[in-house]
Amino acid sequence: MITRRQVFPIAAALGLAATTGLPIDAARADSGPQAVVDHALGTLQDLRHDKEFGNALQLISRAHAILIAPQIFKAGFFFGGEGGRAVLMARGINGSWSNPAFYTVASGSFGLQIGAQESEMIMFIMSERALHALMANKFEIGANAGIAVATLGSTVAGATTTNAGADIIVWASSSGVYAGISLAGTLVQPNGDMNSSYYGRPLTSGEIVLERLAHNPAAAPLVHSLDVL
Template sequence: MLTRAEFLGGATLFTGMLLSPLARAQSDELSVIQGAEKVLRDLRKDKAFGNAQQLLRRARGVMIVPNLLKGGFFVGGEGGEGIILARGREGWGQPAFYVIGAASFGLQIGAEAAEVILFFMTEKGLNGVLNNDFKIGAQAGITVVTLGSNVEGALSGPNVPDIVAWSSASGLYGGLTVDGSVIRAEPNKDSTFYGRHVTSKEVLFGPVSSTRTGTLRRELAGLT
């Protein structure tokens, strides 16, 4: 017969075995959050970011992909995990988890990974990307440009682009061709991270909160 100590020890081990997959999953989501924080810190100190801070001040939402990888994603294509945040009346909301993938993003020669930010400059652009399996370039009426010398003029003109793309890879900065890429919500990751069943839109616009996102949101607020 098991002693009380042996029973409690076995129960603790069994509980740990059950919880370990959840703990690992939460760690994965947290690593994406922390990666996004690093991207924002990089942008704050790097002059190559150019006028993107101006974009952030005007953006309705933003997608941050800390590590867009070349190969082995979306069936041999390119892509990575990221987060989307939407701006509300009281500032930036909570991050929802998304993935982006494509056959090719046109990374610089020799680059295997890149940091990527998509600025959603209009409500139309933000609402479009929140549709299931949004494919950039397939939705009529949503314009996409890459961050570069042409963007400042585009923002001051009568027709503001709906989405602006920025990337850095191997120390080189500039635009990223995102036409044809697919953006997909990851509600299971949202539910794991926030500890209850939630939809992506509930995270972005609803009463969802987490103490683990404070640094990210402060970094973003500091740039805007």
């Protein structure tokens, strides 16, 4: 597992990609889809014990789905960018959770930025329309008409009341030199290549999390962790 102490050399490489105009691919800093699943499991375990998550367990009990981006790397030397991988899991009619579908999280910015940062993000999908919006080719936070997104800081205390009408509630935390994570304009896209790699055949996000046509035993600890929350 990549620790926060290892973020700076990784983020420096991402910063180089940003300055050269190349696409930022944070997944290259990791070892593949199983690593994303394992990191997501670590985030859920933190959810049980870290007081900064506040009453997030109450959000999960009401959520239709959850998207976990356990490692979003940001680096910049005048140019900046963010990139990472995520998994989306949906709750079924019987309350059980699906196997994970893989997503890419990416955004870019320009400005006087010097530093490096690792962030983690959890999106609580609170409505069916928000879940179906994530099935599309691209979902841009803050740009989809009719989808209300509430962004929380280092705590989700009171989220179940103050953000009761939100379609998506986003919790994010950051470490490093940057003061915080900016989610405006962030694109969340299905990653078909990682889905194919993990399940051995081409599958859409909908086929995985809604139709439940995919199963990988290696995802069982992550699925179980959600089932018992």
